[in-house]
Amino acid sequence: MPTYGTASPPPGTSTAEFLDAFLQNKSELFRESREVLRDSYVPARLPHRDGELRQVAEVLAPALRGDVPSNLLIYGKIGTGKTAVVTQVRQDLQRRAEAASKLTFVTVNCGNIDTAYSLLQNIGNTFAKNDADRIPTGWSLDRVQSAMRRLMDTKGGTIILVLDEIDRLVARSGDNVLYTLSQINTELETARLVLLGISNDLKFTNHLDARVRSRLNEEKILFDPYKAPQLQDILQDRARVAFHEGVVDPGVIELCAAYAQLESGDARRALALLRLAAEMAERDHAKRITRDHVVKAKNRLEKDIIIECCRSLPPHCKVLLYAILQSYERRRTGVLTGEVYDNYKRLAERLGLPPLHARSISNYVSELESLGLIRATIVSRGRGGRTREIQVDVPISETMPALEEDSLLAPLGRPKSRGQTLLTNFDNPGRTGPY
Ligand SMILES: Nc1ncnc2c1ncn2[C@@H]1O[C@H](COP(=O)(O)OP(=O)(O)OP(=O)(O)O)[C@@H](O)[C@H]1O
Ligand SMILES: [Mg+2]
The missing domain is CATH 3.40.50.300 (P-loop containing nucleotide triphosphate hydrolases)
Structure with a gap:
């Protein structure tokens, strides 16, 4: 009988076969339980602590x-x-x-x-x-x-x-x-x-x-935050318990550790990356976890975190972010705060919200910047004084639909059929350029 873990069945597999295999909880990658890579698991030892x-x-x-x-x-x-x-x-x-x-x-x-x-x-x-x-x-x-x-x-x-x-x-x-x-x-x-x-x-x-x-x-x-080599030791310990021998490609653990070190040395992030990489490998019906799976896992995790962050913004801040994304998508280049404010006002009125004053919106621009969702740089406009130009740091194709799911912003929702892959490079990690 084929074994799938929690992965979707390969094409041509009957649902009954898949469910039988699933029930047996067999996986070509995971040993007994994937709990070992979860936050709730208490490891027997804590390296570097x-x-x-x-x-x-x-x-x-x-x-x-x-x-x-x-x-x-x-x-x-x-x-x-x-x-x-x-x-x-x-x-x-x-x-x-x-x-x-x-x-x-x-x-x-x-x-x-x-x-x-x-x-x-x-x-x-x-x-x-x-x-x-x-x-x-x-x-x-x-x-x-x-x-x-x-x-x-x-x-x-x-x-x-x-x-x-x-x-x-x-x-x-x-x-x-x-x-x-x-x-x-x-x-x-x-x-x-x-x-x-x-x-x-x-x-x-x-x-x-x-x-x-x-x-x-x-x-x-x-x-202190963990450094990459310490994170590697933590991951090695867990990987030995979690996976069958030889299914983790060389470089996988190192890459998870390197990414997690960049995220302030967070062991939870390192473990989540490894777990998600393994789940990506299962979904691909791969026999081994590769560095590519880690890259995919990292992109997935980043998207989830960004989307979670957008969902938790206060209402006007959500409308502002939506206005920024809309203007940015239209122009495909940095947008000036004046244009963003006009767009925000238009959207807020459409939603029946009394628009906030430009001063409050300017504070929200700073807040979105501190959350890492946008970047705002001061630009000089000659005699017109100085203003801020906003670049977007989130994948538009993921973030706009996530915001539209909010009942407040739902009336702004666009028809699903419209291609929304514009400007995103989250699914193409090799590409660079604005999201
Ligand atoms: N030295 C270590 N060895 C093994 N696992 C570790 C180690 N340090 C952290 N972990 C694991 O990393 C995850 C996060 O650790 P923990 O929850 O203790 O972090 P924390 O400092 O309390 O974070 P937070 O501030 O977010 O609550 C847990 O799954 C924990 O088991
Ligand atoms: Mg804690």
């Missing part, structure tokens, strides 16, 4: 003897292994049986938390032994705080509260809740709380109240 593992363990180790460790802040750019390192140290500490009674870890991903209330409620409820203990919604914040303290004291011992993506918590709900947590030991009776914050915004403590900052910052550890 020995120093950081050791530092985190040194800060937290006093908890094993019943002492209270210092609070700790971990900083580093995305995909530098912060969460992975903390998870591993947590497992190592918990494995020491003696610690189990003296030490409790609570991990909260602040990315999923909207308010101070839900943070305290979540923390408290991890200690609830039954439904009657649980903190419901709808109480006053003071009541939630005292219920959380009571639940912590019932457990007692050292509680290490890991606040992952702590910067997002502060951005959403300010630092009051961190103030509460950072001084809670004065009110606890049998328990002691240690805060371990993880942030990929290196400057996030600048926005904190000075007292909160100094309490959180008792110890801090900075994770």
Whole structure:
């Protein structure tokens, strides 16, 4: 029976044959499971993070003897292994049986938390032994705080509260809740709380109240971005587990690592590239993963990221981007801000939106530039003063339809039959020139 993994069947294969093969989950490339290349997988070892593992363990180790460790802040750019390192140290500490009674870890991903209330409620409820203990919604914040303290004291011992993506918590709900947590030991009776914050915004403590900052910052550890050779080692480890022997062509891992180093040394990006390259190879019914698959994977990933980014823009910014793309597509060369503004106004009116003032639109132009979607250069217009000329840095053929999917912009949608391959080179990585 042929084997396809999750690839589409070769032409001429019956659906029944394909589904049978799929059910058996056989793949010529992947061994058991492709989970090994996913973010959720916790690897057995973390190459090039020995120093950081050791530092985190040194800060937290006093908890094993019943002492209270210092609070700790971990900083580093995305995909530098912060969460992975903390998870591993947590497992190592918990494995020491003696610690189990003296030490409790609570991990909260602040990315999923909207308010101070839900943070305290979540923390408290991890200690609830039954439904009657649980903190419901709808109480006053003071009541939630005292219920959380009571639940912590019932457990007692050292509680290490890991606040992952702590910067997002502060951005959403300010630092009051961190103030509460950072001084809670004065009110606890049998328990002691240690805060371990993880942030990929290196400057996030600048926005904190000075007292909160100094309490959180008792110890801090900075994770450097990975360099390409380090990323290669990380990928090699995973590839050995994920793939059958000999299916990864020479140069594949090196290329994934090189691309990911350019993306600020992000191990998550490196792993995603390798996984997607393998999936591209499966789709091609190839017996090996080649460098070409990596290039295709990189283009696919970039498109996905760009499109995701466009979808999350505020409404007027979306209309502005659409106006820029439309003008740029028409001219196939840089467009001046005056023309862009006129086009934006026309589109906004068509959509029934009162157009924003030119000043606000100018701020949005800067925002789109900082997101890397466009480039704006100042051009001198002789006696007419200076203006900005905008170049587009995204594939028009992908981005315009993605924006048109938004219900706000749907009325601007163009007939699908119109060829939209104009100006894109994302599918032709060898080509250069404006997208
Ligand atoms: N040294 C390493 N060895 C093996 N895998 C690693 C290593 N560092 C990171 N990874 C893997 O890379 C991915 C990203 O790592 P992790 O989630 O720890 O990054 P992070 O610094 O927490 O990123 P973010 O700031 O975006 O949350 C995970 O799948 C993780 O297992
Ligand atoms: Mg993380």
